[in-house]
Amino acid sequence: MNTKKLFLLLQVFFISLTLIIPVQTVTASNEYNVKINEHTVQFTMAPVMDNENLLLPLREIYEIFGFNVQWNAASKTASCIKADKKVLINVGSKTAQINDEVLTLPAPALIINGRIYVTSEVICQGLDIDVNLIEEEKTVCFTTKNGSSVSVSGDNNFLVAGNNVIVSVIKRYNKGNYKNEIEAADTLLENRNYLGAIKSYEKILGNISSEKNPEEYAHTMNNMANAYLKLSCLINKDENSLKAISIFEEVLANIKDEKYASYIADAYKGIGNAYSIYANVRDLEINTSKALAAMDEALKLYDKEKDAYDYAYTHIHKAFSHYTLAHVKEPVENLILSLESCEEALTIFNPEANPNEYADIKEIQGIIYLRISTSSSDRQYLDMAFEAFQDALKCIDAENNPSKYVRIQCYIGIVYQGLMNFDPSKEIFEAGVAAFEESLKFCDLDTSPANYAYVQVQLAIIYIQMSDLSGDAEFGNKAIEALDEATKVYNIEQYPLFYANLQYYLGSCYSIIGNLEGQQEYYAKAIKSFENAFKIFTPEKYPDDYVITNIGLGKAYMAMSEFAEPEEYINNAITCFEKALVIYNLEVDPVYFSYVQGCIASAQIKLAKLGVEPSENIDKAIEACETALGVFTFEALPNYHANIKVTLGDAYFIKANIEDLEGNILKSINSYKDALKYYTLNETPDSYANTHIKLGDAYISLAKVKNTAENRKLAAASYDEAIKFYTAKDHPEKYKTIVDKKKLAVE
Secondary structure, eight states: OOHHHHHHHHHHHHHHHHHHSOEEOOOGGGBOEEEETTEEEOOSSOOEEETTEEEEEHHHHHHHTTOEEEEETTTTEEEEEETTEEEEEEBTOSEEEETTEEEEOSSOBEEETTEEEEEHHHHHHHHTEEEEEEGGGTEEEEEESSOTTEEEOSSTTSEEEGGGGSOOOOOOOOOSTTHHHHHHHHHHHHTTOHHHHHHHHHHHHTTOOTTTOHHHHHHHHHHHHHHHHHHHTTSOHHHHHHHHHHHHHHHHHHOOOGGGHHHHHHHHHHHHHHHHHHTTTSOHHHHHHHHHHHHHHHHHHSOTTTTHHHHHHHHHHHHHHHHHHTTTSOHHHHHHHHHHHHHHHHTTOOTTTOHHHHHHHHHHHHHHHHHHHHTSSOTHHHHHHHHHHHHHHTTOOTTTOHHHHHHHHHHHHHHHHHHHHHSOOHHHHHHHHHHHHHHHTTOOTTTOHHHHHHHHHHHHHHHHHHHHHHOOHHHHHHHHHHHHHHHTTOOTTTOHHHHHHHHHHHHHHHHHHHHHHOOHHHHHHHHHHHHHHTTTOOTTTOHHHHHHHHHHHHHHHHHHTTTSOHHHHHHHHHHHHHHHHHHOOTTTOHHHHHHHHHHHHHHHHHHHHTTSSHHHHHHHHHHHHHHHHTTSOTTTOHHHHHHHHHHHHHHHHHHHTTSOHHHHHHHHHHHHHHHTTTOOTTTSHHHHHHHHHHHHHHHHHHHTTSOHHHHHHHHHHHHHHHTTTSOTTTOHHHHHHHHHHHHHHHO
């Protein structure tokens, strides 16, 4: 049937349809804009408001989510089908059928401007998504419940936006017999009408072939694949990225002539982008490697001078892919390659001429430096990350690009989290909180739940850090408040990785509050949370997370040993710490390796106190501390250095009761004094006070064998320092204990 006859038949059909079905028209003033997972898109048929009911275009929405939509004129019924999901809509009816469930609607389905419109309930229930209306912006926001456009690339500390791997510039075509049709389709793609563009490209492809129209064919196919790539960043990541890969591969199979090298290069670049996206869904290492191989093929064809933009942006994609691959394979090599690609892209992009692209490079540079900072003891990488993010921020307009602004502010907050490990202070803490709160100004639970939840978790982390450092349970409670907000989004079915992260941080928070409040119930909650995290964190898939969760669980077991079955809980703790060391050795990650050595030392000291092989366990504890201090120097990581020095002091204190009282007590005293070179009453008051109590106890022991009066006087002075924090008003029980120690010292 030719096109004219089909058009006439459709005219007759719609004329007859208007005689039997309620039909309405709508003015442009009643139309609404659309966002899907925080990203603006354009519908051919816009949402409208009718009699205070929000009405949405049925076919366009269901098709964009991958459903097959059919119209039955006889029964006036539309059917939307995908896999085992079936939605039936009868025009004029106030009910809808979703599989076997009948849904009552506030208003009937209508025909508006020749298309079926339904109330939001049909969309929410049928697609299992949230629909929110922002009236002041005349915008309808669709939010999926399975990840939005946000994913985590390997190590769950860093937020990555899905559209970070998509080139924003759409290539145009302005020649040939199909110039007008292709230009119209390209315009739809540029305007984010992805489904409309795909349908237009499909129509064009029905009239051309790779043999007769190779250039038109290559351009149309590449841009149709790009439309699927754009969609994959919003919804159905795996389905749409695989469609894009298939289309790009068809271009490569059919276009061989070197004079179309730029189209071939574009197809390779597109395949690289698509595999990068698909890697966030399936087989991270395999698909990221495929992405890099495709990008390398594209770079062989792009000329740096003639194809400068494509050459540079392919390097941006390559940088991001190497960064992603570094989480699962050859981290040092891949991070170096990632930085090299960033530098190559910076030879072309600059903040004045290419602010968006420059911001992308700086963002990737920043997260690379953050990644390096987590596995090194060199603060300079945090400073370099901060500088890169600040450079990116200068090129971002928060109002026009809120998602990117949210990310960069969140990254800056994460930098402050890192700085809290090097030089914790009230100023750094407040700066970190301010960065996260700035992010939250541009994301909320209704319109951007994934970003909202992620930022809440990061905010919780810095509260956890401050609670641990300050000894103030109020910060821990604020962390739990933030994590509770995140639980409104994250669950194990829809967000498994984020769920596991959330469980880890809940466990950490409960442990800290347990330490501060001294209540067993918090440790029990911590153990349960850490164990929940292991439902996702396995050593094979998530080695980094597996390690830190074992450390957290081990510390919770250590705390529980104070309340019941001490030897069993301590041995459970050592088992957890040893599991961590299977993944992290001194070469792979010296910082975590050293930290775990300190944890094992603390556990062995506890076993020695219980009388379990005391001499052997104390010697092991001292050896573990000395190993850790090889990395935790005072110059590089003063806080960790101080913590290990306290543990070492504890070990020598116990050993003094086994052999060489004077010699080991002196070693204990010197270790505590070394720790107090870092601990101060203003910055770390609880650690300062607790170390002075230990120091006082050591002087009392030394007084038994040497310079009794002098050492008792030094002990009393240490106890006086401790009660500057443990005051009678704020800590009455602890204050009384310390005062009693002092009385014994001065008697």
